[in-house]
Amino acid sequence: MGITARGAWESVTRHFRELGIDVQEQDFTVVGVGDMSGDVFGNGMLLSEHIRLVAAFDHRHVFVDPDPDAAASFAERTRLFGLQRSSWADYNRSRISAGGGVWPRTSKAIPVSEPMRAALGIADGVETLTPVELIRAILLAPADLLFNGGIGTYVKASTESALDVGDKANDAVRVDGEQLRVRVVGEGGNLGLTQRGRVEYALTGGRVNTDAIDNSAGVDTSDHEVNIKIALNRVVDDGEIDAAGRAALLGEMADEVAVAVLTDNHDQNATLAVEASSARSLLDAHERFLRALERSGRLVRSVEALPDDRALTERRRDGQALTSPELSVLLAYAKLEAGDVVLQTDLPDDPALEDLLAGYFPTRLRERFPAAITGHPLRREIVGTALTNRAVNIAGTTGLFRLSQETGVPLDRVVRAHVVARAVFDVDRQWDAVGRLDNAVSATTQVELRTEATRLAERTARWLLRQPDLVADPAPPVAAVRDRFAASVAAVRAGLPDWLLGKEAEGYTARVARLEESGVPPERAAEAAAAPLLPAALDLAVVTERTGAPITLAGPVMQCLSERLGLVPLRELVLALPRDRRWPSMARASLRDDLAAETASLTEDVLGARGSDDDDPQELVGAWAEGWDATQARSAAQLGDIASGDRHELAELLVAVRTLRGLRKRRQARRIPRPAEK
Known part of the structure; x- marks a missing residue:
């Protein structure tokens, strides 16, 4: 299936999309770790015909093609991938551009050509390099993408030692994250970079997630495979299908499983893209989440290479926030946290979520053996996982x-409310x-x-x-x-x-x-x-339940009321309040919600006073205003004074929302009636 490489490519395409590059339409340069006989690297280097592979290495050879032709090199990589076994030594030398070549890692010296110097950013005056030096030059090349499809750790942080990394075989070639000159890193292999190396690279502006995000498709596919086989166990035991039929069915479902898995990769990258775009404004929330995870005993920051409070203070001072590799870690913890509580509730048993169970399994299995899915012994866990993924992906970390x-x-209860809201x-x-x-x-x-x-x-x-x-x-x-x-x-x-x-x-x-x-x-x-x-639709629904007015009248009345009282600019002023810290954010949210609730209450007042034939929103609001008593008139005047004032900070807006209450009729607090009471 080549699923691990395809999953990593979802991350690669997202990073390039943010750079304004479509990897299926525009050429881009690549350096990499691996060869075409490797599953991850081989499949990965065939995922776009616009890859210009400038250089790569494995444990046997170093390959350099300083100015590759995208089409010709793609054809040659395809040929190598189709061989029973291949190495870079099998690459057709006539397809390599001038100044390039393939050299064994046992070579004593490799000549540096001018095209090689330009492609890899090698300093002037360097005439030869050892294989180790050339590999370091490849890792530090000014290419668009570094794609890791090999085994080993090749990038660390400048603050880490070789002993910290624990990969003695690659100590000689390893570079620091701050030294990387590529624009994007894609991790098809595991542990190609240390987490601190990723963060150091990301802080310089590089685009990278974590290997757990990039190559998760392999694990995700295995999860699907196991759960599908569990479902089929009962079918086989009941004699509805034999071993050969089971094997054939699994093969038929591979493509649909791949689509589901790659959708997961795509969606996680979409979530990270949204999260990264708001990382500065959410830094306080990220910090509070980190502290809560620590207090619960779930997280140890040093183990996950997450910044301590002092480092977060320095980032805030410098206008920086959490990087994509760090947000990738927090995303995982958010899903663990939500997933645990979901399984302790009856939410996975809610009939409205049965589609999550069915949607997890391929169409062929649903059609042929529906009972095997509904009776799956891990039914709740599958629904809970799907539910959690959706909730956290959309809600954010x-x-x-x-x-x-x-x-x-x-x-x-928050997760339940979020499910209902969606x-x-x-x-x-x-x-x-x-x-x-x-x-x-x-x-x-x-x-x-x-x-x-x-x-x-x-x-x-x-x-x-x-x-x-x-x-x-x-x-x-x-x-x-x-x-x-x-x-x-x-x-x-x-x-x-x-x-x-x-x-x-x-x-x-x-x-x-x-x-x-x-x-x-x-x-x-x-x-x-x-x-x-x-969201006003929810308040309008309650208003119509309480007044009996059609929503097609309640909606226009609410708009006329908002226009007459100047509530739209008031709402915009509330939304403009800062939300980068906990208490200002809570104050902003409370004011916004209170403003919406007061608007709904006033709409109910207007509709409650209407006659059976009154259906003109403007006339209804006008008649309501004409009937104001002294208290209501005073409140309306005060609201106008606030709106026309020079200062519109929290205090003024708080008074404005409270002033709205003076326009309401005197009545008991609102309560949403249960359906049976309507």
Whole structure:
């Protein structure tokens, strides 16, 4: 299957996409560790016809092609890969550009040609190199990609010794991360770089994950294989299929398993791309997450080469944040943390999540032996893992942790709320759709689209966590909550563009136009532009339940109310508050949620006073305002004073949101009615 190399290539393509390079359309230079007879290196060097392999080495030879022709070299690598056994010595010398060659590692001296000097960045005046010196030059070459498909550790940090690395065989050739001149590192092999070496390279601007991320496809494929074989054990025992039929079925399913596995690799890289883009603003959250993991005994920072508090302080001072290799480690811990709590709940047994179980297995198995899947002895574990992957990929490394910490709700209930939130707004579909825009839009635009989906899920989960009836123990089934809001969400999605007024309408139109200009399809652009406004659908659903007004009226009334009271600019001021530290972030989130709740309450007041024939939003809001008492009028005036003031800091905005409460009718606190009470 060549799955390990293909998985690593998902990381490589993501890094290059962020550099504005499509590796399937544009030539790029590569240096590597391995040869074409190796599974990882051999498969990896055939994954793009635009690879210009400048140099590579294994334990036998050193290969240099200073100015390779992409097409000709691809054909020659393909030939070598097809041989029973091959080495770089089998490379057709006529296909090697001038000044290149193949030399045994036992050579005493290798001549340095001018083309070799230019390709590998060798200093002027150097006439010959030993094989060890040439290998170091290859590792330090100014190429686009260093692809590791070999065995051994070739890059360490400048602060590490050879003894720290523990790979005596490669002590002579090993280089430091800060010395690397490639733009991207892809790790098809294990331990090609130490973790501290990766971080040192990343801090210089290099693009690299970890080997655990890059070559995880092999392990993921093995997991699928084992779980498929467990499912088939019962089928074989029952005589429904014999050993030969089982083997044939496994072969038939290989391609679909590969697609599922590579999707996992792609999605993890997408998550890391979003996380890295916000790493500076999230540094405080990352630091708090690290401390929480340490307190729980799950993490030892020094073991994982993660920075201590002093190092984090220095990075904050220098405008730096956690690097992609460090975020890769945190991503793993976030999934371990969430996965553990999920299995302790009944969430994996929720009928709405049965698709996660079915989707894990190939179509052929689902069609022929469905009972083997539904009766799988590791059913809960498979669902729990799939659920956790989806939740953390979309929420981000600290998303679930922050929701738990900021709301005071245990992590298991936070995960449940996040699952429900994504189901209510079909967030998974929106997040997945961004992958289909690879190389069609910029990596920055993809991050923006995924961030909108992430924020929609987060805000919805936060809203749900404020409703005791929806997170009680036992909590209502996922489908029950999803279905309760389905009609409202659909109506808001359909009507929202026409309901918007004033600056909010202008802002929405501008967002759609900007995304379309970036290459985003119109429908997707409209959906992403509306995402920040969609959580209002939940409040509108409650308003319609309490007042009996149709949502097609409640929505426009809320917009007219917001326009009349100047709530849209007020919301923008709240969103502009800093969120780089815990308490400011919590204050910002609370103000935003309180503003939304007060807006919903005022909408309920307006609709509660309407007559049976009143259906004009502007007239309803106008009539409501004309009926203000002295307290309400005073509150409206104060709100206007705040909005027109020069200062719009936390204190002013807090007063503004509280002032809104003075516009409400006097009544008991709102409570969401249970479905049976409607």
